[in-house]
Amino acid sequence: MGKDSSDLFGALFDAPPLARPPLVSVVSVLVPLPVPEAYSYAVPDGMAVMPGSVVQVPLGPRQVIGVVWDGEPDPRLDPKKLRPITQVFDCPPLTDEMRSFIDWVAGYTLSPPGLVARMAVRAPAALEPEPMVEALRYRGGEPERMTPARARVMDLVRDEVPFTRSGLSHAAGVSISVIDGLVKQGLFETVFLPPPPVVARPDPDYTAPRIEGPQKQAASEIVEAMQGGGFSASLIDGVTGSGKTEVYFEAIAQALRQGRQVLILLPEIALTASFLERFQDRFGAKPAEWHSDLAPRMREKVWRGVVTGEVRVVAGARSALFLPFEELGLIIVDEEHDSAYKQEDRVFYNARDMAVVRARIGQFPVVLVSATPSVESQVNGQSGRYHLVHLPTRFGEAAMPDLHLIDMRRHPPERGGFLSPVMLRAVKKTIEKGQQALLFLNRRGYAPLTLCRVCGHRFQCPQCSSWLVEHRFKGQIQCHQCGYAEKTPEACPECGTFDHLVACGPGVERIAEEVEKHFPEARTIVMSSDLLGGVKRMRLELEAIAKGEADIVIGTQLVAKGHNFPLMTLVGIIDADLGLANGDPRAAERTFQLLSQVTGRAGRTGLKSHGLLQTYQPQHPVMQAIVSGDASAFYEREIGEREKALLPPFGRLASIIVSADTRLDAETHARALRAAAPKVSGITVLGPAEAPLALVRGRHRFRLLVHGRRNSDMQGYLRSMLANGPKVRGTVHVQLDVDPQSFL
DNA sequence: AGCACGCCGACT
DNA sequence: GTCGGCGTGCTC
Numbered sequence: 001m002g003k004d005s006s007d008l009f010g011a012l013f014d015a016p017p018l019a020r021p022p023l024v025s026v027v028s029v030l031v032p033l034p035v036p037e038a039y040s041y042a043v044p045d046g047m048a049v050m051p052g053s054v055v056q057v058p059l060g061p062r063q064v065i066g067v068v069w070d071g072e073p074d075p076r077l078d079p080k081k082l083r084p085i086t087q088v089f090d091c092p093p094l095t096d097e098m099r100s101f102i103d104w105v106a107g108y109t110l111s112p113p114g115l116v117a118r119m120a121v122r123a124p125a126a127l128e129p130e131p132m133v134e135a136l137r138y139r140g141g142e143p144e145r146m147t148p149a150r151a152r153v154m155d156l157v158r159d160e161v162p163f164t165r166s167g168l169s170h171a172a173g174v175s176i177s178v179i180d181g182l183v184k185q186g187l188f189e190t191v192f193l194p195p196p197p198v199v200a201r202p203d204p205d206y207t208a209p210r211i212e213g214p215q216k217q218a219a220s221e222i223v224e225a226m227q228g229g230g231f232s233a234s235l236i237d238g239v240t241g242s243g244k245t246e247v248y249f250e251a252i253a254q255a256l257r258q259g260r261q262v263l264i265l266l267p268e269i270a271l272t273a274s275f276l277e278r279f280q281d282r283f284g285a286k287p288a289e290w291h292s293d294l295a296p297r298m299r300e301k302v303w304r305g306v307v308t309g310e311v312r313v314v315a316g317a318r319s320a321l322f323l324p325f326e327e328l329g330l331i332i333v334d335e336e337h338d339s340a341y342k343q344e345d346r347v348f349y350n351a352r353d354m355a356v357v358r359a360r361i362g363q364f365p366v367v368l369v370s371a372t373p374s375v376e377s378q379v380n381g382q383s384g385r386y387h388l389v390h391l392p393t394r395f396g397e398a399a400m401p402d403l404h405l406i407d408m409r410r411h412p413p414e415r416g417g418f419l420s421p422v423m424l425r426a427v428k429k430t431i432e433k434g435q436q437a438l439l440f441l442n443r444r445g446y447a448p449l450t451l452c453r454v455c456g457h458r459f460q461c462p463q464c465s466s467w468l469v470e471h472r473f474k475g476q477i478q479c480h481q482c483g484y485a486e487k488t489p490e491a492c493p494e495c496g497t498f499d500h501l502v503a504c505g506p507g508v509e510r511i512a513e514e515v516e517k518h519f520p521e522a523r524t525i526v527m528s529s530d531l532l533g534g535v536k537r538m539r540l541e542l543e544a545i546a547k548g549e550a551d552i553v554i555g556t557q558l559v560a561k562g563h564n565f566p567l568m569t570l571v572g573i574i575d576a577d578l579g580l581a582n583g584d585p586r587a588a589e590r591t592f593q594l595l596s597q598v599t600g601r602a603g604r605t606g607l608k609s610h611g612l613l614q615t616y617q618p619q620h621p622v623m624q625a626i627v628s629g630d631a632s633a634f635y636e637r638e639i640g641e642r643e644k645a646l647l648p649p650f651g652r653l654a655s656i657i658v659s660a661d662t663r664l665d666a667e668t669h670a671r672a673l674r675a676a677a678p679k680v681s682g683i684t685v686l687g688p689a690e691a692p693l694a695l696v697r698g699r700h701r702f703r704l705l706v707h708g709r710r711n712s713d714m715q716g717y718l719r720s721m722l723a724n725g726p727k728v729r730g731t732v733h734v735q736l737d738v739d740p741q742s743f744l
Numbered sequence: 745a746g747c748a749c750g751c752c753g754a755c756t
Numbered sequence: 757g758t759c760g761g762c763g764t765g766c767t768c
Contacts, residue, residue, distance in 0.1 A: 031768080033745065039768035060747075060767045074768080082768060115745075346745080 026073050026082060029057055029066040030102075032118040039066075040073035042082040049085065052093030054121055056086040067094060067117045090129055092307050094120060097362045098324050104361065105354055111347040119322035119347065123303035130304060132192035135162040136179070139189045143182055149174040153182060162191050198301040199288045202313050204253035206284035211250070211395075215243040218389045219250035222367065225387065226254050226330075231360050235336075235381045236369045238391025239400065239629075240600030244369050247391070248332050249282050251367055256283075256312060260329020260364065264315040265351060267340035268292070269561055271315060279315065290316030290323065318343060318351035321358065329364045331355045336368040336377055337593055352377075371600065372593040375586075375642055378635045401571065401602040401609040403627045405618045417514050418506040420614055423572050424518055430570040431522055431551045435607065437570040439511060439554045440598045442578055444528045445469040446510045447503030450477065457494035471530065472509050511574060512554050519552065527555035560597045569609040571602040576613040576623060589638055592622045592631070599626065 027049055028038035041057050043049055053068040063086060073079070094102075098120060106113035138157040143150045152172040157163065169176045182188065211219055218236065225232050238244045255262050266275065268291055276286045288302045288311045305311030309326035316323070318341050321331075333341070333352050341351040352368065353376075359366035368377055368386065381388040394400055411420040419427075419439075430437045449467045450459045459468040461479035468477040470488060478485040491498045503510065512526045525545060531538055538558075545553055548567050553559065579591045595613065603609030615623050625634035 026768095029768080033767070035767085041768065057768085062746080062767095064745095077768065112745095118745090 026079050027085075028069045028071045028073055029055060029085070030069045030114040030117040031057060031059055031066045032064055033059070033114050034112040035114065036112060037074075038069045038071055038113070040077055040079075040082055041066075042079070042084045044084045047085060047088060049088055050093055052095065052099055054089045054091055054093065056089070058083050058086060065089075065118070065121055066114070067099075067121060069099070069113075069117075091304070092326065094324050095326070100361050101358050104357055105347070105349060108357075109347060109349050111349075115347050116322075119319065120324050122319075122322075123300050130195040130301070133164055133195055135164050135191050135193045136168060136183065136188040137162040137191045138187060141185075141187050143187065144185060149178045150182065153178060157188075162193060164193070197310055198298070198305045199311060200285035202256060202279075202283035202285045202287065204256040204283065207282055209246065209250050209253070209282075211243055211246045214391055214393065215247050215395055218391060219247045221389060222247070222251045222365075223254045226251065226258075226365050229363070231363050232365045232387060233356055233359065233380075233385065234365065234367045234387040234389055235373060235377050236367060236389045236391065237373050237381070238369075238371060238389075239394060240371050240597070241394045242371070242391040243395035244371070244391060245278065245334075246282075246395070247389070248334075248367050248369055249279075251330060251365070252313065252332065253283075255330035255364075258329060260327055261306070261309065261311070261325045262287075262313045262330045262332070263320060263323070263325065263328060263355075264313065264332045264334065265318065265320060265341070265355060266315060266334050267338040268317040269340065270335055270338075271317060274564075276315065279313075283313075287313040287315040290314050290320040292317065292319070321351045321355055328358075328362055331359055331364075331366045333366065333368045334370075336370045337372055337374040337589075339590075372596045372631070375589055375635065375638050379639055399603055399606065399608070400629065401569075401599060401611045403599060403611040403613070403629070405576075405623055405627055406612055406614045407618045408614050408616045418511060418574060419514055419518075419572075423574075423612055423614060426570055426572065426610065426612055427515075427519065427552065430610075431519065433569075434548075434567075435569040436545070436548065436550065436565060436567045437552050437572060438559060438565070438568055438598075438601060439515065439552065439572045439574055440556075440559065441506060441508050441511055441554070441574040442557050442594070443505075443507045443575075444471070444480065444530055444556055445478065445507040446472040447505055447507050449504040450501055451504060452492035452494060452497065453500040453502045454497040455492060455495040457492055469507065470503055473526075473532070474530070506574065508554050508556055515552055515554060522551040523549065524552045524554065525550045527553060527559050529556065529558055557594070559601065560594060563601075564605075565601065566605040567607070568602055569607050571599050571609075571611045573598060573611070573613040576615040576626075577617055577620070580617070580620065580622065588622050588634075588641075592625055592634060595622070595626050 025043045026040050027043055029041050030038045033039075039057075039059075041055075049055060049068045051068050051070045055066050055068060056063050057066045073082075102113060102116045102120065105111070106116045109116075136157075138160050143154070146154075149172070153168065153174060156168065156172055163171065165176065165179055169179050172178075209216075209219065222234055222236075225234070236244050236247060238247075252262050252264070264287065271289065271291055276289070280286045288305060290299075290302055294302070302311060302314070303323065306314060306323045306325055314320055314323060314325075333355050336352045343349050343351070352374075356366050356368075370377070373381070377386065380386045406420045406422045408420060411422045413420050423439075427437045427439070447470050450470050451457060459470075459477055460466070461468055461484050466479060468484075468486075469480055470477050472488075475488050476485045477488050489501075492500060508526050508528050512524055515522070515524055525541060527538075527541060527545075531541065542563050544550065546563065546565050553565075553568075573595060576591075576595060579594070580587055599611040599613075602611055613623065613626065617623060621634045621637050625631045
């Protein structure tokens, strides 16, 4: 069977040679629906489409955007009754490369291809070319009465270079009405100019690379590898401040010299003005941005620039991976370990992994970058799948902070407090020198749990049963799970006793209270996401801290990323063990990554700096990895643990992985599965984006991914699967012997 | 994904 | 008597 749709019609119309088959051509179109296949549409006379064409088609009562795909229309459909394509958008069709990528992602993530395709054509109004802009060109003659303002305009326009109305008024420093006056006198003709580019073109040789030693070596290794062309995957693994960005900037320069487009993926939070400025300093222009809260107008312009090839570099969040670049030649995935690369709704994917796939399909390099690589990437680095580039030292004047553990069993805090005397002494010394201390605790609010001393009542969320967290600044108790909040009650709702509520454990607000008690003179700031005043206030506070307008900063995760604080020479981790025992198989990895990031905030400007970690488990591999500065033993152990966790003994079936729209659904399905088959052990429940990764070493012989939202259906499917073996109808997909990394 | 239809509980 | 909750079905 060929791919040409004429085969199908051969089959349909061959038998009785009626009159002539009607001259109607039919194509497959991926529509934005969760259905497994493309739909078929008629192509009206005179309309030209090809695979990849972006079209508008009728779907039920509405019009939707679709993409012409290859593949044969369903033979059961009557071609005469097919609805026609409404219009073809005037934009370049998706490339073969892009279509292969979409098909691959849909297959791998078990997602409907139409929903994957939709991610590539999500800027609806951008599908038509941008209108030309009106401009004025001098056509000769003189103004009736010359005035100083008119003279300034005339000086500019005499060489007949066209200006837009507002451009001319700006350039001449006159008001619009002066221009209009001259237009009325017939001095100008209207011409149309192509719209201005969204961003200027970056120049690979705008400035010389500012790197030396190991960084230069690493950069030339990568650039050399790029010379030959073709696919390669590299992992740059370097401590905070080791010049990773400078190294991958050289890879970008090389791709630009080769005339290719570049995509830089960043976790949403890292897409900051400071990153864009750094890029501009090196390349003379900013990259185009792509993220969820880009203004619609800008989104269209960038999309358009990307397909036409006018935009050369995009810095974007995970969704940028699905932009239909004209000639993409390099992808950088910065902070590759960051969980923000996972999308866990609609189409479930990890942009980091899909970036590798896109590069493989397009035959160009991909560079993953992290100070604390994910365990998966570490495995791929060790096995040789990824080319490892290790940057062990800091770059320039920055020195690594001196890191120590505080064994809390030997140096306990005073009664009612949470800060060890060792920590307090270090803070004191730091602020005496006029430097800054950061106390990190990844817990918002005053206390994670509140209870009544009289009856033992614990404040629990009425909606989701997690503890309610007291926020003293706001006078509220809040649920950090679902957002439920109420005013902090004065009396116990259970026994009615007043003033007997007791806070258990620390949050940042409570640490602030303790700090103020010990250092009443110090300027103390609490930084957490519930800072009153929103993003604007937050930015101001961060700037103030950078300028040295605070002595002690107490913060949650929020302070871990991005910002540079030149005077920050002490980082104190208040509860380094927090997060190690939450049942997540990635708990240790996450803790290691977070703590590395936070301690990396110190010492980036040449001042001698320190990091102190309060812990009850000084022997824990995470603590050892952090203070020794050598993570290799930690990674070895993690890889082993991960394999044990993900490969439970399961008889002939290696394991069943249950994954659904949400982790919660997956848990529900797993419960149903366990109830239906009490003897089955070894059911692994993962979030959808994680399920394929679980097969990191490809040893599973069987996997089951459950997709669907109807819980009752799911339970039925699961039961019937157990009763009848893996022959299940409906929305349950079963794949046998899949090696998820077979693309490499 | 949207959106229509249809069936049961609590209200202007 | 209706308004509206969500469970179900359909889209070439």
